[in-house]
Amino acid sequence: xxxxxxxxxxxxxxxxxxxxxxxxxxxxxxxxxxxxxxxxxxxxxxxxxxxxxxxxxxxxxxxxxxxxxxxxxxxxxxxxxxxxxxxxxxxxxxxxxxxxxxxxxxxxxxxxxxxxxxxxxxxxxxxxxxxxxxxxxxxxxxxxxxxxxxxxxxxxxxxxxxxxxxxxxxxxxxxxxxxxxxxxxxxxxxxxxxxxxxxxxxxxxxxxxxxxxxxxxxxxxxxxxxxxxxxxxxxxxxxxxxxxxxxxxxxxxxxxxxxxxxxxxxxxxxxxxxxxxxxxxxxxxxxxxxxxxxxxxxxxxxxxxxxxxxxxxxxxxxxxxxxxxxxxxxxxxxxxxxxxxxxxxxxxxxxxxxxxxxxxxxxxxxxxxxxxxxxxxxxxxxxxxxxxxxx
Numbered sequence: 001x002x003x004x005x006x007x008x009x010x011x012x013x014x015x016x017x018x019x020x021x022x023x024x025x026x027x028x029x030x031x032x033x034x035x036x037x038x039x040x041x042x043x044x045x046x047x048x049x050x051x052x053x054x055x056x057x058x059x060x061x062x063x064x065x066x067x068x069x070x071x072x073x074x075x076x077x078x079x080x081x082x083x084x085x086x087x088x089x090x091x092x093x094x095x096x097x098x099x100x101x102x103x104x105x106x107x108x109x110x111x112x113x114x115x116x117x118x119x120x121x122x123x124x125x126x127x128x129x130x131x132x133x134x135x136x137x138x139x140x141x142x143x144x145x146x147x148x149x150x151x152x153x154x155x156x157x158x159x160x161x162x163x164x165x166x167x168x169x170x171x172x173x174x175x176x177x178x179x180x181x182x183x184x185x186x187x188x189x190x191x192x193x194x195x196x197x198x199x200x201x202x203x204x205x206x207x208x209x210x211x212x213x214x215x216x217x218x219x220x221x222x223x224x225x226x227x228x229x230x231x232x233x234x235x236x237x238x239x240x241x242x243x244x245x246x247x248x249x250x251x252x253x254x255x256x257x258x259x260x261x262x263x264x265x266x267x268x269x270x271x272x273x274x275x276x277x278x279x280x281x282x283x284x285x286x287x288x289x290x291x292x293x294x295x296x297x298x299x300x301x302x303x304x305x306x307x308x309x310x311x312x313x314x315x316x317x318x319x320x321x322x323x324x325x326x327x328x329x330x331x332x333x334x335x336x337x338x339x340x341x342x343x344x345x346x347x348x349x350x351x352x353x354x355x356x357x358x359x360x361x362x363x364x365x366x367x368x369x370x371x372x373x374x375x376x377x378x379x380x381x382x383x384x385x386x387x388x389x390x391x
Contacts, residue, residue, distance in 0.1 A: 004228040004230050025064040025065075026062075028061065033226050033227075034197040044105060046220070053099050061100065064102050067104075068105075068142060071107045073109045104222055106220050138167045142169050149253055151166040152166075155241065162189050165249075166186075166249040171213065172213060172262040181222075183253060186227075191229075206372075210374060212290055266357075267357045268298055268374065269357060271370060274364045282373065284364070285371050286373055288308055299377035305349065312362055323337060325337070325362065327362055328359075
């Protein structure tokens with residue numbers, strides 16, 4: 001769909017058998033790029049290298065190199081050296097300067113990269129440039145994901161069309177605060193770098209930074225937004241439409257991440273409104289999303305709303321007033337200004353909790369501020385997956 005981007009994938013034939021687990025993405029010379037990375041103070045080697053690379057003015061053709069199965073995190077100076085070796089190998093093969101190549105790794109923390117398998121795999125990726133598909137790319141970055149995550153959108157302005165393609169991975173260790181998700185979104189639009197970065201941060205704050213599976217931030221979280229610049233649609237006159245379409249792709253990817261959360265069977269959409277700031281609303285929404293009691297109730301399809309308001313009240317916000325608290329499960333009011341609704345029936349809550357998507361709304365005042373967080377339930381499978389993740 002986006003002709004200027006070339007994809008090459010290969011397999012190290014190690015952790016995932018013959019499955020694709022390494023990728024090179026070649027970007028055209030006019031492409032502009034924005035990167036957001038984990039705010040976890042414990043950063044993986046590739047994230048450290050990316051942060052240094054992205055500070056320099058990246059001109060001309062660029063490449064992204066990605067490996068799955070090993071995060072190359074907590075590997076000290078050796079991890080940095082290994083990352084730089086992979087970059088130098090790709091530089092030698094492609095003729096690109098090393099600072100035009102951005103590395104990404106995802107998987108187990110605390111293990112050195114298997115350079116004996118990665119070096120030839122990336123060489124194979126380079127040979128395969130233009131041969132692999134977006135679907136291959138989405139598969140090759142998976143770790144414990146059960147399915148790949150790919151979203152395509154064709155936007156239209158008058159008779160002219162533009163393309164947006166998004167790919168993501170991650171199902172555990174997820175409560176991104178960017179700036180174990182990796183996400184890459186590409187468009188053929190011509191977006192100046194300052195606008196690209198502004199849109200990226202704004203959209204990320206309400207999509208990837210508004211999801212939580214287990215409340216843990218990964219040392220590898222990275223989000224890349226690329227605009228190839230080949231489409232001549234007037235940006236200035238259509239920025240609002242473009243922003244909506246980009247938001248849609250990021251949002252759909254976020255939902256795919258949560259729905260494929262390790263052992264996940266439910267998606268919780270938690271909206272909190274009425275407080276003095278958006279950040280205050282977000283703090284309470286995250287408290288609810290990360291409550292083990294709320295998450296297990298969702299798994300058991302038990303509309304135990306007492307757990308929801310208890311989690312909300314467990315936020316250190318002076319403005320929290322239980323007499324202003326209203327709660328809806330789906331469309332059904334449970335509490336109204338601190339009092340139990342006379343119309344609410346337990347059967348209504350049970351009906352909503354049997355759904356794949358559960359909507360909760362908490363109101364704590366009359367302001368127009370609101371924030372929505374997407375979370376998942378907590379299941380026996382999550383415990384199983386994470387208790388033997390390395391064995």
